[in-house]
Amino acid sequence: MRGCFRPSLTGREGLRSGGQSFGKRPELRHNGKFQLNHRLHSQGAAIKKVARNAPCWCGSGKKYKKCHLSQDDEARRTRAAPTPWKHADIVFKTPAQIEGIYHACQLTKEILDLVGERIGAGVTTAEINRWVHEETLARNAIPAPLNYKGFPKSVCTSINSVICHGIPDGTLLEDGDIINVDVTTIADGYYGDASRMFLIGEVSKAAKQLVATAKDCLEIGILQVRPGATVGDIGYAIQRHAEKLGYTVVREFTGHGIGISFHEAPVILHYGKRGKGMPLLPNMTFTIEPMINAGRRECQILSDGWTAVTRDGSLSAQWEHTLLVTETGVEILTA
Numbered sequence: 001m002r003g004c005f006r007p008s009l010t011g012r013e014g015l016r017s018g019g020q021s022f023g024k025r026p027e028l029r030h031n032g033k034f035q036l037n038h039r040l041h042s043q044g045a046a047i048k049k050v051a052r053n054a055p056c057w058c059g060s061g062k063k064y065k066k067c068h069l070s071q072d073d074e075a076r077r078t079r080a081a082p083t084p085w086k087h088a089d090i091v092f093k094t095p096a097q098i099e100g101i102y103h104a105c106q107l108t109k110e111i112l113d114l115v116g117e118r119i120g121a122g123v124t125t126a127e128i129n130r131w132v133h134e135e136t137l138a139r140n141a142i143p144a145p146l147n148y149k150g151f152p153k154s155v156c157t158s159i160n161s162v163i164c165h166g167i168p169d170g171t172l173l174e175d176g177d178i179i180n181v182d183v184t185t186i187a188d189g190y191y192g193d194a195s196r197m198f199l200i201g202e203v204s205k206a207a208k209q210l211v212a213t214a215k216d217c218l219e220i221g222i223l224q225v226r227p228g229a230t231v232g233d234i235g236y237a238i239q240r241h242a243e244k245l246g247y248t249v250v251r252e253f254t255g256h257g258i259g260i261s262f263h264e265a266p267v268i269l270h271y272g273k274r275g276k277g278m279p280l281l282p283n284m285t286f287t288i289e290p291m292i293n294a295g296r297r298e299c300q301i302l303s304d305g306w307t308a309v310t311r312d313g314s315l316s317a318q319w320e321h322t323l324l325v326t327e328t329g330v331e332i333l334t335a
């Protein structure tokens with residue numbers, strides 16, 4: 001399919017020439033079809049108002065003035081001027097913020113790698129939660145889901161017909177299951193959010209195809225991202241690909257700005273119309289995280305208030321990355 005890679009998707013080391021210590025970001029080859037570079041980011045929502053001597057919102061235990069106050073002031077200064085679009089809500093990240101978000105994103109990636117090494121039949125989702133919790137703390141970071149709007153665990157684990165926000169418990173993974181593990185890490189107050197699907201043992205062809213299509217949807221969405229493209233371009237590309245193959249796109253959950261907080265502006269719909277919606281601009285950081293169903297798109301929230309399942313019981317799959325809009329394209333920060 002797409003024969004030409006935008007030059008923006010290759011070699012972007014120059015952007016990080018500020019001398020930060022995260023090293024050279026490797027080039028990523030996903031599959032024969034797309035060549036994506038690493039790193040992206042997006043922007044943010046309202047900056048929290050905290051008294052100078054109150055504890056910092058990031059959970060560090062330090063006073064706000066000794067912790068995130070100066071960063072938040074900087075973020076306020078660098079907010080976009082009002083435009084015909086709603087960019088006023090967007091936190092356009094500074095180079096220092098991008099470095100911090102990249103670091104958080106790389107921890108998220110490392111933790112997902114570890115989950116991938118350990119996961120398999122016979123493991124409980126509570127064990128996955130313990131791995132994520134402990135590996136996050138071991139990296140001097142905080143698992144963002146824990147106590148987020150009352151979420152009780154440190155990671156979301158969503159099996160088979162669970163669309164997202166599955167709560168880890170004693171459930172044993174079984175041969176043939178598909179599971180999404182969604183990790184969000186807070187490091188030095190910056191957020192990195194990514195999720196992957198894992199196949200447990202021998203999985204049906206239908207399940208494998210769904211998982212592969214959801215991944216393709218994410219990658220196709222990412223390929224839309226560059227300055228001047230719109231949020232609608234992302235959603236359109238994802239929806240078109242999913243529906244062409246007979247799958248459906250969940251509407252109730254979206255990608256989101258991220259970086260300074262967990263969920264910032266803008267909302268990134270995984271469906272939509274080409275050319276519609278907010279134009280993307282450099283230094284926005286956001287996620288794309290399409291949830292693709294094998295059956296109908298409708299969802300239902302279980303009585304725990306979190307677990308979102310397909311209404312018809314069909315399988316659902318999701319992949320997520322945190323992205324940065326660069327001057328010329330995109331970087332996948334969680335790759």
Ligand code: MF3
Pocket residue numbers: 144145146148149151155156165182183184193287289320
């Ligand atoms: N990580 C999810 C996302 O991609 C959000 C999970 S919220 C939680 O946006 F509270 F369930 F953790």
Ligand code: CO
Pocket residue numbers: 193255256287289320
């Ligand atoms: Co997300």
Ligand code: CO
Pocket residue numbers: 182183184193194195289320
């Ligand atoms: Co997530």
